[in-house]
Amino acid sequence: MTKQMKECMMRNPHTDIVHAGEEIRNPYGSVTTPIVQTVNFYFHDTTELEEYYKEKKDLTDLGKERYPRFKYGRTGNPTQQTAEKKLAAIEGGEAALLTSSGMSAVTAALLDLLSAGDHLVIVGDPYFHIKEFVDRYLSRWGIRADYVPINDFAAMEQAVRPNTKVVFAETPTNPHLRVIDLAKSAAFCKERGLIFIVDSTFATPYNLRPLEYGADLVIHSATKFMSGHNDVIAGAVIGRAEHIVRMRESLEIMGGTIQPTIAYWVIRGLKTMGLRMDRHNETSMRVAEFLHKHSKVKAVYFPGLPSHPDHEIAKAQMRGFGGVVTFEVETLEQARKVVDAMSIPKIASSLGGVESLISVTAMSAMAYYFMTPEQRRERAIPEGMIRFSIGIEDPEDILADLEQALEQI
Numbered sequence: 196m197t198k199q200m201k202e203c204m205m206r207n208p209h210t211d212i213v214h215a216g217e218e219i220r221n222p223y224g225s226v227t228t229p230i231v232q233t234v235n236f237y238f239h240d241t242t243e244l245e246e247y248y249k250e251k252k253d254l255t256d257l258g259k260e261r262y263p264r265f266k267y268g269r270t271g272n273p274t275q276q277t278a279e280k281k282l283a284a285i286e287g288g289e290a291a292l293l294t295s296s297g298m299s300a301v302t303a304a305l306l307d308l309l310s311a312g313d314h315l316v317i318v319g320d321p322y323f324h325i326k327e328f329v330d331r332y333l334s335r336w337g338i339r340a341d342y343v344p345i346n347d348f349a350a351m352e353q354a355v356r357p358n359t360k361v362v363f364a365e366t367p368t369n370p371h372l373r374v375i376d377l378a379k380s381a382a383f384c385k386e387r388g389l390i391f392i393v394d395s396t397f398a399t400p401y402n403l404r405p406l407e408y409g410a411d412l413v414i415h416s417a418t419k420f421m422s423g424h425n426d427v428i429a430g431a432v433i434g435r436a437e438h439i440v441r442m443r444e445s446l447e448i449m450g451g452t453i454q455p456t457i458a459y460w461v462i463r464g465l466k467t468m469g470l471r472m473d474r475h476n477e478t479s480m481r482v483a484e485f486l487h488k489h490s491k492v493k494a495v496y497f498p499g500l501p502s503h504p505d506h507e508i509a510k511a512q513m514r515g516f517g518g519v520v521t522f523e524v525e526t527l528e529q530a531r532k533v534v535d536a537m538s539i540p541k542i543a544s545s546l547g548g549v550e551s552l553i554s555v556t557a558m559s560a561m562a563y564y565f566m567t568p569e570q571r572r573e574r575a576i577p578e579g580m581i582r583f584s585i586g587i588e589d590p591e592d593i594l595a596d597l598e599q600a601l602e603q604i
């Protein structure tokens with residue numbers, strides 16, 4: 196059996212996450228994927244250049260993804276390509292596109308799929324810059340969106356129009372950590388010929404693989420759990436090659452290409468994603484249970500708790516419930532006191548890294564600058580809400596830190 200055949204037989208995600216997509220033989224016998232830090236790839240003669248163009252055109256015409264070689268850095272790089280092969284393998288997709296941020300993954304996907312006058316349905320509460328992109332920018336081309344509550348299929352039915360092209364959902368959502376019923380949503384979209392996109396940033400392909408449930412495309416902010424160390428901004432779209440090849444072309448034009456060094460950092464981060472997610476999953480479950488029983492905590496939002504509205508869906512779909520726990524104390528003043536009193540998590544708005552981060556939701560940029568208290572209430576963002584992205588620190592230390600912080604109120 197060749198090493199390649201052995202690789203194909205690997206099934207355990209921990210093994211796939213480490214090895215999938217990477218070459219068996221790297222230059223110089225390097226164990227790690229090389230960072231190919233170049234803008235240009237040269238050709239020995241003009242015949243070679245001509246063959247490159249022909250092969251690229253043939254593959255693109257066939258909807259096939261992989262270019263045989265590279266030409267100019269904005270249109271692809273070997274380190275990026277390796278990261279993409281790994282992402283496609285672990286997400287269970289045909290092809291992947293790695294981008295310079297989660298937002299460039301979202302914009303490349305939506306700009307490729309939608310044309311003037313089209314309509315999309317957005318399920319739940321998307322990340323606020325996605326909402327901004329749709330409402331402030333896509334609307335300039337007459338592309339409109341309707342927002343529907345998660346898992347409300349009657350509302351979805353009502354929202355769909357003859358010009359609807361795309362259904363976009365995030366799961367779990369931020370900050371309420373609602374979980375969409377993927378199989379039901381994918382079937383709904385298939386029956387109506389709609390493209391179903393899932394932003395699975397909070398889940399990661401370790402905890403959830405939306406393509407297996409019938410989603411057409413998966414999007415990630417690879418900035419979060421995928422890279423996992425609060426040191427990289429990156430994004431990804433994964434799905435069928437026919438989609439990815441077109442999105443790659445639009446990204447080449449729009450310029451959201453990832454740098455080779457950053458692509459390497461994504462590969463580096465991904466290698467420990469399985470281990471990190473096991474730890475995130477375990478500690479966040481313990482934190483959620485602790486908070487659920489605490490007398491000063493008004494509510495806990497975590498899909499691992501039986502009290503969560505989507506617990507049964509999450510249990511059936513997900514390997515683990517993720518590393519974010521949202522909870523609520525009585526008032527904004529109390530929330531600020533708890534957050535200020537904690538010593539392990541840093542006050543910061545991102546999530547998904549080895550370092551714990553915490554934020555008062557009503558003081559997030561969106562809620563603080565753009566929403567009145569009434570609007571926050573409408574969007575179910577209580578003043579006392581806290582979002583805790585739980586890192587890989589010792590679980591006992593995290594629980595003790597929470598305990599002492601809650602004693603301050």
Ligand SMILES: Cc1ncc(COP(=O)(O)O)c(C=O)c1O
Binds near residue numbers: 369394415417
């Ligand atoms: C669910 C989700 N999708 C997309 C994004 C955008 O990702 P990035 O910050 O990498 O552009 C974010 C960022 O917080 C996010 O939370």
